[in-house]
Amino acid sequence: MSDNANAAVLDEIDLSQMDGDFIDEIKSYPGGEHILRCFACGKCTAGCPVADIEPRYNPRRIIRMIVLGMKDAAMRDAFTELCSNCYLCQERCPQGVSVAQIVRILKLMAVRRGIVHPSYKMTADMLRKSGRLYEIEDFDNRKREKMGLPQLSTKCPDIDALYKKGKIDEKLG
């Protein structure tokens, strides 16, 4: 968390550095179609549980960055990993902009560029082994039995097969 509100301020915008194709790129993805409907009212940000506490994350600014063509900054300085995926921004947009989905598109684009938050890799590795974030071991199954709960699988090789087919390791670098 930032104690300094200035941490939320971006450097001066250099229009010569803008990527004019960025907006079309976003629009080509499901959920990105209506981004130009945004009239910057800020309802997305007013309702955001994260922006309320952490000024570096700001959905309205993210949408503006895309509209202006600030591709590098949107990948680097938008702090999309702080989005809690709660969908309030999207539900409250009076213009039907899929704000949460657009943030997700940015997250995925950043990963493709090799900008990977450490927690993403950690999560993928945790799931690989047993197919669950919290592994079920024989010990857990014995506990479950005592509680009268059914036994669960402790391994799930399917996940590794789906990872390979989906090229997860290549994507995470």
Place this chain on the structure above:
Amino acid sequence: MRSLGSPASLVNSAMPIYEAACACGCASALSSSFSSSSSAVEEAEATKAPVKPYILYLGCTIPQRATNYEMASRKVAAAFGLEFIDVPDMVCCGYPLASVDDITPLSMAARNLAKAEAAGADICCLCSACTGALTEAAHELEHNHALLERINEHLAEIGLHYSGGVKVRHFARILFEEIGPGAIAEKVTRPLPIKVAPHYGCHFLRPHEIHGEFDSVEDPRVLDELLKACGCQPVDYPEKLKCCGGGVLAVDEKLALSISNRKLAQVKARGADAICLICPFCSIMYDTNQKKIEQEFTAQYGIPVLFYPQILGLAMGMAPKDLGLQMNRVSAKALLAKLSIA
């Protein structure tokens, strides 16, 4: 952006206009769109039919960290004649990888849908995030044939196939829509005259397109009505619709705890005796981490955090230990004493 795959592969696409009833349940539910609390209750009462068996989908968190929720849900379901089918190797819904990839979270969700199809039953989820991810996948695969074909290429690697038609429902939604607050109230033998703050969480209702608008996203009533059926007084509070913060716990713990802290403070200020949840991850934030939040923000809450089926079970006269109440991290002893429940 070729590296991201074809645009059609991204989940959560713009929703098509539905003309006919849809197998994933979105259109049929849209036609019965929620208008006011009373009409929804009447509707839920009117459409009551014998409840068919559901696969109980546990996901990652419940079998390890919320067995109290699982125990209480199984007890309560049995009391209403709702049969659960167990599929031991149904694993993660794919949601934890949503920020990493477009296709693999979907193939992981589809793996579960394919297993449900093979078992011949719809899915009942206890976790709201699982509900969201599986509902979204079912919805996407129902409406995007090219995507379904692509996902089936992935499923072929593990010897599975999904043809569609599996419905995904949160347990609380099944209780509301298929059993109904009226039938629930009839089974309540020990009404609980306490003030309870309902926490709806995010993925139980949002995004509304995939859930078929069975409740209002801005003024939800389902959990309030279910609590009233138990004799509880639902407590309203300013940030009722907001996230627990669990979504950013792995990325920024302090931020996540700050988000939870705000709700705990509001609920405390409104004099709630307890918080009612329907998601195990919300429970990690409000119950498991409540002590940590108190230390971090120099606050004192001590608010018991109960899963709805635990509250319902108590109201139906079940023993606290059969509902796993001893496993809730914030002690419910004082609350039970207030209710004269031994």
